[in-house]
Amino acid sequence: MNAILFNSDGDTSSIDTEEVFEEAKQIIENNSDSKEKSSKKKNKIKKDKPKHSKVIIITISIVVLILILAIFSTVFALINIGNDKIISGISILGIDVSDLTQDEAKNKVSENLNSRLNTDLIFSHNGTLYNVLPSQLESNFDIDKAVGEAYSYGRNGNVFQNNFGILDTLLNKVNLQVDFSYNDDLCNSIIEQMNTNFEDGLKQASYTIDGNNLIITSGKTGNVIKSDDLKIMIVNKLTSVDYNTDPIEVPVEEVSPNAIDIDKIHSEIYKEPVDAYYTTEPYAVYPSSNGLDFNISVDEAKQMLATASDTYTIPLKTLYPSVTTNDIGREAFPDLLATYTTSYASSNSNRSTNIALAASKINGTVLMPGEEFSFNGTVGKRTAAAGFKTATVYSNGQVTTDYGGGICQVSSTLYNSVLRANLEITNRVNHTFTVGYVPIGLDATVSWGSPDFKFKNSRSYPVKIVATTSNKRLTISVYGLKEEVEYEVELVSYKTGSVPYSTVYTTDSSLRAGQTKVVQSGSNGAKSEAYKILKLNGKEVSRTLLSRDTYSPHNQIIARGN
Numbered sequence: 001m002n003a004i005l006f007n008s009d010g011d012t013s014s015i016d017t018e019e020v021f022e023e024a025k026q027i028i029e030n031n032s033d034s035k036e037k038s039s040k041k042k043n044k045i046k047k048d049k050p051k052h053s054k055v056i057i058i059t060i061s062i063v064v065l066i067l068i069l070a071i072f073s074t075v076f077a078l079i080n081i082g083n084d085k086i087i088s089g090i091s092i093l094g095i096d097v098s099d100l101t102q103d104e105a106k107n108k109v110s111e112n113l114n115s116r117l118n119t120d121l122i123f124s125h126n127g128t129l130y131n132v133l134p135s136q137l138e139s140n141f142d143i144d145k146a147v148g149e150a151y152s153y154g155r156n157g158n159v160f161q162n163n164f165g166i167l168d169t170l171l172n173k174v175n176l177q178v179d180f181s182y183n184d185d186l187c188n189s190i191i192e193q194m195n196t197n198f199e200d201g202l203k204q205a206s207y208t209i210d211g212n213n214l215i216i217t218s219g220k221t222g223n224v225i226k227s228d229d230l231k232i233m234i235v236n237k238l239t240s241v242d243y244n245t246d247p248i249e250v251p252v253e254e255v256s257p258n259a260i261d262i263d264k265i266h267s268e269i270y271k272e273p274v275d276a277y278y279t280t281e282p283y284a285v286y287p288s289s290n291g292l293d294f295n296i297s298v299d300e301a302k303q304m305l306a307t308a309s310d311t312y313t314i315p316l317k318t319l320y321p322s323v324t325t326n327d328i329g330r331e332a333f334p335d336l337l338a339t340y341t342t343s344y345a346s347s348n349s350n351r352s353t354n355i356a357l358a359a360s361k362i363n364g365t366v367l368m369p370g371e372e373f374s375f376n377g378t379v380g381k382r383t384a385a386a387g388f389k390t391a392t393v394y395s396n397g398q399v400t401t402d403y404g405g406g407i408c409q410v411s412s413t414l415y416n417s418v419l420r421a422n423l424e425i426t427n428r429v430n431h432t433f434t435v436g437y438v439p440i441g442l443d444a445t446v447s448w449g450s451p452d453f454k455f456k457n458s459r460s461y462p463v464k465i466v467a468t469t470s471n472k473r474l475t476i477s478v479y480g481l482k483e484e485v486e487y488e489v490e491l492v493s494y495k496t497g498s499v500p501y502s503t504v505y506t507t508d509s510s511l512r513a514g515q516t517k518v519v520q521s522g523s524n525g526a527k528s529e530a531y532k533i534l535k536l537n538g539k540e541v542s543r544t545l546l547s548r549d550t551y552s553p554h555n556q557i558i559a560r561g562n
Contacts, residue, residue, distance in 0.1 A: 084101060085099050085100055085101055086098060086099065086100050086101075086102070086105055086147075086150045086151050086153070087099075087153055087154045089173045089174060090150045090153055090173075090174050090176070091173065091174070091175045091176065092105070092109050092143075092146045092147070092150060092175070092176045092178060093109070093112075093113070093146075093175070093176075093177065093178055093239065093240075093241055093243075094175060094241035094242070094243075095108060095109050095112050097109065097147070097150055102147050102148070102151050105147045105150060105151075106143055106144065106147050109141075109143050109146065109147065109178075110143055113141045113143065113178070116134065116238055116243060117133075117134045117135050117139055117141075117238075118133065118134075118135060119133075119134075119245060120132065120133055120245075121133070121134055121234065121237065121238075121248065122245065122246075122247040122248065123194065123230075123247065123248050123249075123250050124247040124248065124249050124250065125194075125198060125223075125249070125250040125252065126198075126199065126200060128197075128198075128199070129247060130194050130197070130250075132190055134182075134234075134238060136186065136190065137182040137183055137186050137187050137190070137234075138182060138183040138186060139180070139181070139182045139238065140180070140181050140182070141178045141179070141180055142178060142179035142180075142181070143178065145178075145179055146176055146177070146178040146179070149176055150176055153174065175241065177239065178239060180235055180238060180239050182234075182235075184231075187231060187234075188227065191225050191227050191230060194225060194250070195224055195225055198222065198223055198252075200222050200223050201222040201223055201224065202219075202220070202221065202222035202223065202224050202255045202256075202257060203219050203220035203222055203257060204219045204257050204258055205217060205218055205219040205257060205258065205259075205260045207265055207269075209269070209316065212295075212315060212316050212317070212318075213313050213314065213315055213316060214265075214269065214294070214313070214314040214315075214316055215311060215312075215313055216260060216265070216305075216311065216312040216313075216314065217310065217311050218257075218260065218308075218309065218310050218311065218312075219256075219257025219258065219260070220257060221254060221255070221256045221257060222254070222255065223252040223253065223254055223255070224252060224253060224254075224255045225250055225251065225252055226251040226252060226253055229251040230248075230250060230251055233248050233251070234248070260305055262298060262301050262302055262305060263298065266294060266298050266301070269292055269293075269294075269316075270291075270292065270293055270294075271289075271290075271291045271292045271293075271319070272291045272319065273288070273289065273290055273291035273319040273320055273321040273322075274288055274289045274291075274321055275288055275321045275322050275323040276288035276321065276323050276324055276325040276327060276328050277323065277328075278328050278332035280331070280332070280334075283332070283334065283461065283481050285325070285328060285332055285366070285368070285461075285462040287325040287366070287368055287462075288321040288323060288324045288325045288327075289321065290318050290319060290320055290321065291318070291319030291320075291321075292316060292317075292318060292319060293316070293317055293319055294314055294315070294316060294317075295314075295315035295316055295317040296314065296315060301314050325366045325368075325462075326364040326365060326366050327364075328366060328464075330464065330466070330479060332462075332464075333462070333463070333464045333479035333480050333481065334479075334481060335479065335480055335481055335482045336477060336478075336479055337420075337421040337422075337463065337478045337479060337480050337482070338417050338418070338419075338420035338421035338422075338477065338478045338489070339417060339420075339475060339476070339477035339478070340413055340416040340417040340420060340475070340476055340477075341413070341473055341474065341475040341476075342409060342412070342413045342416075342437045342438060342473070342474050343437065343472060343473050343474075344406070344409055344437065344472050344473075344474060345472045345473075347391075347406060347472065348391065349389075350389035350390060350391040350405070350406075351389075351391040351392070351405055351406035352406070352472060353387075353388075353389050354382075354388050354389055354391055354404050354405060354406040354407050355406050355407060355409055355410055355469065355474055356469045357386075357387050357388060357407075358379050358404070358407040358410040359410055359467040359468070359469050359474055359476070360467070361378060361379045361380065362375070362378050362379065362410070362414065362465055362467050362476075363465065363466060363467040363468070364464065364465070364466070365378060365464070365465040366462055366463070366464045366465075367456075367457035367462060367463050367464075367465075368457065368462050369457055369458075369459060369460055369461065369462065370456065370457060370458075371456070371457050372426060372454055372455070372456045372457075373454060373455050373456070373457075373465075374452055374453075374454050375410075375411050375414070375446050375452055375453040375454070376446060376448060376449070376452040376453075377452075379407065379410075381448050382402075382403045382404025382407065382448055383403055384403060388403040388404045388407075389403065389405075390402060390403055390405060391404075391405025391406050392405050392406075393405040393406075394431065394432050394433060394445075404448070407446065408431065408435070408443070408444070408445050408446055409435075409437050409474065410467070410474065410476075411444045411445065411446045411453045412435065412437065412438045412442070412443040412444045412445075413437075413438070413474050413475075413476050414444070414453070414465070414467075414476050415428060415438075415442065415443070415444035415453060415455075416438060416442055416491070417476040417477065417478055418455050418478060419442075419489065419491055419532060419546070420478075420489045420491065421459075421463065421478040421480070421489075422458075422459075422487055422489050422534070423455050423456065423457060423458055423459065423463070423478070424455060424456045424457075424458035425454075425455045425546075426454045426455055426456050427451070427452055427453065427454040428444045428453055428454075428547070429444065429445050429451035429453075430443055430444070430445065430547065430549040430550075430551065431443050431445045431551065432445075432551070432552050433525070433551055433552055433554060434525070434526055434551045439491075439493050440493055440494070440495055440526060440528045440549075440551070441493035441494075441528035441529060441530035441546070441547060441549050442491060442493050442530055442546075459480060459483065460483060461480050461481040461483070462480065463478050463479065463480040464478070464479045464480065465477075465478060466478075466479060485536070487534040487535060487536055487541070488534070488535040488536070488538070489532060489533070489534060489535075490532075490533040490535060491530065491531070491532060491533075491546075492530070492531045492533060493528055493529065493530035493531070493546075494528065494529065495526050495527065495528050496527045496528055496529050496548075497526065497527040498524045498525065498526055498527070499524060499525030499526060499527065499550065499551070499552065499553050500524055500525075500553060501522035501523060501524050501525070501553035501554060501555050501556060502522075502553070502555045502556070503522065503555065503556045503557075503558060504555050504556065504557050504558070505557075505558050505559075505560055506519065506557060506558070506559045506560070507559070507560060507561075507562060508559035508560065508561060509561070509562060510561075511559060511560065511561030511562075512561045513561050513562055514560075514561060515560070515561040516558050516559065516560050516561075517558070517559045518556065518557070518558055519557040519558065519559050520554065520555070520556060520557040521554070521556060522553065522554055522555055522556030523553060523554045524553050525550070525551045525552045525553035525554075526550075526551045527548070527549070527550050527551070528547075528548070528549050528551070529545065529547070529548050529549075530545075530546040530547050530549070531543055531544060531545055531546060532544045532546050
């Protein structure tokens with residue numbers, strides 16, 4: 001006779017009961033033979049009937065127990081046959097998934113754990129709170145693996161093991177953990193950021209360059225986060241069955257700052273000057289650069305640091321190259337890209353001096369591709385010490401005198417030249433009043449501070465500005481290297497309207513009552529438009545509006561007697 005057993009997946013196995021009884025019988029016989037032999041040795045004829053009875057009872061009990069287990073397993077397996085759900089009594093991180101399919105369990109667990117990932121972790125230190133979203137750490141729960149383990153309970157052994165597992169979960173319950181991972185580099189970065197925000201945190205020595213001085217700030221003993229401990233606390237927080245949003249008290253330790261390493265600082269700020277040079281095959285310009293060094297010896301700096309202080313100031317010096325970029329000769333710039341000339345024949349001596357001086361300051365300027373030119377930055381402040389003279393200027397809509405009067409003719413001449421070289425204008429302002437040395441709408445005014453005239457080398461090769469004065473004529477040229485597609489540039493500007501002048505009366509006590517005198521003649525202002533036209537092989541390919549300008553009128557001023 002066979003007993004058929006079913007496991008929870010519907011598989012069957014059987015036990016041959018006759019074979020079980022046969023084995024029991026053999027045990028009895030073997031036991032009997034053993035006893036007889038023993039009796040003969042001891043010359044005993046009498047059999048030990050009580051012992052034989054005990055063996056029979058034990059054997060029969062074993063057989064009965066096997067039959068009971070077989071019957072119980074068969075019935076229990078029949079109950080669970082075809083069950084595709086997680087057995088009862090299984091939880092994942094305290095989330096009950098009993099009697100759920102794997103998909104249902106995944107959805108339920110994901111909803112709960114994703115909520116944790118999207119809820120701020122709150123860290124506390126000295127009364128200050130810091131919030132970090134777990135998703136910022138690229139945190140992840142392996143929910144699929146956990147659900148798979150939950151589903152395997154009662155399915156991954158033989159029929160007795162599976163049925164015992166099912167019964168055990170019903171009585172004792174099982175709570176499974178979930179594998180958790182995060183990006184360690186991101187976590188370290190956030191921990192370091194928290195360290196820098198601690199008011200009582202460790203401050204390492206640091207330095208900054210302020211003009212011609214190196215400022216070194218001493219370090220300060222302070223608290224530093226115990227990174228490994230905090231990471232464990234984060235993981236325990238997010239994987240806890242009793243999850244909550246209570247703040248985590250940040251574990252810290254007091255750390256002293258590193259000693260100031262002046263040799264290391266010197267090696268970091270020291271820079272050799274680099275001479276400019278160029279090649280012609282192919283054409284290329286390699287710009288110069290200034291160097292930097294302590295203006296005292298390293299040993300002197302160490303002596304300075306020997307005295308305790310919160311800050312130390314070490315003087316710096318600029319190391320200049322032997323050959324600057326502006327020293328590179330014209331041979332490195334083989335092509336004349338544009339040139340423009342204006343006359344200042346009617347200018348007085350002071351104005352002429354200012355024009356020649358400003359021209360000399362921009363002469364030879366080399367701009368690398370993408371580099372921006374500033375007129376004010378190149379020419380500098382117009383002062384007597386710099387060699388400038390007083391001459392007529394426009395200030396706040398009035399005609400007056402100041403140092404550098406006349407240099408707007410230089411900026412306007414430069415404007416016309418760089419436009420024709422097809423360079424990018426980044427800042428240009430028209431004059432308050434119209435000027436006579438360039439066409440209307442093609443002027444560029446400057447004043448120390450503001451306004452400034454700026455443009456950028458938008459070409460792929462460096463350009464060189466050459467400015468010369470001769471016979472009261474100012475010529476500014478742009479040299480460089482023509483590109484594969486080189487456009488012809490034409491500038492067009494014209495007056496679009498007038499701005500009528502007004503008559504302003506003033507009182508002059510030197511005049512008789514009713515007597516008048518024209519102090520300033522009036523002239524109308526104007527409105528204008530200016531365009532840049534690009535041509536290729538003589539044909540227009542684009543027309544760009546440069547500006548629409550308004551020029552103020554010169555009001556007539558009449559003085560009257562009292």
